[in-house]
Amino acid sequence: MRRGNRAETMARAFLEEQGYHLLDQNVRYPFGELDLVMLTPDRRTLVFVEVRSLGKAAGFHPLETLLPGKLQRLQRAASAYLLRHPALQSLPVRWDAVAVIWEEPPRLEHYPDCF
Numbered sequence: 001m002r003r004g005n006r007a008e009t010m011a012r013a014f015l016e017e018q019g020y021h022l023l024d025q026n027v028r029y030p031f032g033e034l035d036l037v038m039l040t041p042d043r044r045t046l047v048f049v050e051v052r053s054l055g056k057a058a059g060f061h062p063l064e065t066l067l068p069g070k071l072q073r074l075q076r077a078a079s080a081y082l083l084r085h086p087a088l089q090s091l092p093v094r095w096d097a098v099a100v101i102w103e104e105p106p107r108l109e110h111y112p113d114c115f
């Protein structure tokens with residue numbers, strides 16, 4: 001399994017342990033992909049979760065790879081997702097990020113409502 005897939009699996013497990021409810025994973029559109037689509041534990045907020053991972057030796061934080069072009073693709077993918085799921089359109093939307101740093105053991109950091 002690639003590191004990216006492992007990072008998403010770790011992020012999903014962590015968030016589910018916190019009470020989040022998974023709606024979708026790896027939703028692909030021609031212009032972007034949504035890693036995780038979840039509901040908050042109270043099921044009142046829709047959360048699009050971007051998972052980023054890097055090795056410790058990279059010298060910078062995984063979230064530093066979220067450049068403006070990537071953020072625009074994510075927003076476009078989220079809009080497309082909402083168009084396909086009209087029942088979710090009435091919910092507030094939040095963007096979370098989960099960073100996985102590949103050290104021993106791997107370190108996971110959750111950033112709610114980060115962009």
